[in-house]
Amino acid sequence: MYGALWRILPGPVWLRIILLLAILAGVIFVLFTWVFPWVDGILNPIDVTVEQ
Template sequence: MYAALWRVLPGPVWLRIILLLLLLAAAVFALFTWVFPWVDGIVNPIEVTVDT
């Protein structure tokens, strides 16, 4: 998968590295902005079932 992504990106090596870092930053931003809050609404960590 990573090799295919590397081949698809245009430009020289330095540009590919910058593009990969930007894609990684966009993925992390999307996770923290939309995915994690959505999952937090589904999975409530306050309701535990383990007795102490």
């Protein structure tokens, strides 16, 4: 999969690295903005408190 992604990116090596970093930043942004909050709403974790 990574080899296929590397081959379809245009340009020299330095440009491919910059593009991969931009894609990675975009994926992380989407995960933290929409995916993780959506999953948190579905799983609905139980609030646990520790009492002494």
